[in-house]
Amino acid sequence: MTLLEIITPANPALRHKANPVERVKEPQLQQLIDQMIATMRHAHGVGLAAPQVAQPLRLVVIETPAEVDDDGEEIPDSRKLYTVINPQITWASRKMVLGIEGCLSIPGYLGEVARHQAIKVEALDRMGRKLSLSLKGWDARIFQHEIDHLDGILYTDRLTAPENFWSEEELRKQEEEEEKREQESKGERE
Numbered sequence: 001m002t003l004l005e006i007i008t009p010a011n012p013a014l015r016h017k018a019n020p021v022e023r024v025k026e027p028q029l030q031q032l033i034d035q036m037i038a039t040m041r042h043a044h045g046v047g048l049a050a051p052q053v054a055q056p057l058r059l060v061v062i063e064t065p066a067e068v069d070d071d072g073e074e075i076p077d078s079r080k081l082y083t084v085i086n087p088q089i090t091w092a093s094r095k096m097v098l099g100i101e102g103c104l105s106i107p108g109y110l111g112e113v114a115r116h117q118a119i120k121v122e123a124l125d126r127m128g129r130k131l132s133l134s135l136k137g138w139d140a141r142i143f144q145h146e147i148d149h150l151d152g153i154l155y156t157d158r159l160t161a162p163e164n165f166w167s168e169e170e171l172r173k174q175e176e177e178e179e180k181r182e183q184e185s186k187g188e189r190e
């Protein structure tokens, strides 16, 4: 399977508004979908939008993270793969939630973004069938992030504050320091 090149903000194509897909069952489109799924999995991503592989189409693939049981073990087959064509967010909760996001087009960085806690999405699947989804939590976040890509919007446009953007290394250091502080304050109490 051919892997596709994931473009970064250095390529202006990432910022273009994508066009609706007209013919879903065209072999070329089906091949692009397969290549996008392979590329997303190879990059260990949970979602990939066509503009990220320089295709100006309203098409995203999403594979939600595995659910874990009480022992922290991954539940087999709990990942869900979606091919989402011409998506529309038809409803969004007023409630917003904060979360840390990354993007395959901005490797090595993470940032804090507020997203709707729940959304409803209407789209077509890869067979051209109507897809109606009610999503919440992380799944809703992933869909909002990917659908943004179709309008040339990156999560860095939506940061809760410009400083809430970190390299993975910075974030890891911050977490280690917090843990250390917690342990120290625990030590003081004991």
Ligand code: NI
Residues within 6 Å of the ligand: 102, 103, 104, 105, 145, 146, 149
């Ligand atoms: Ni992204």
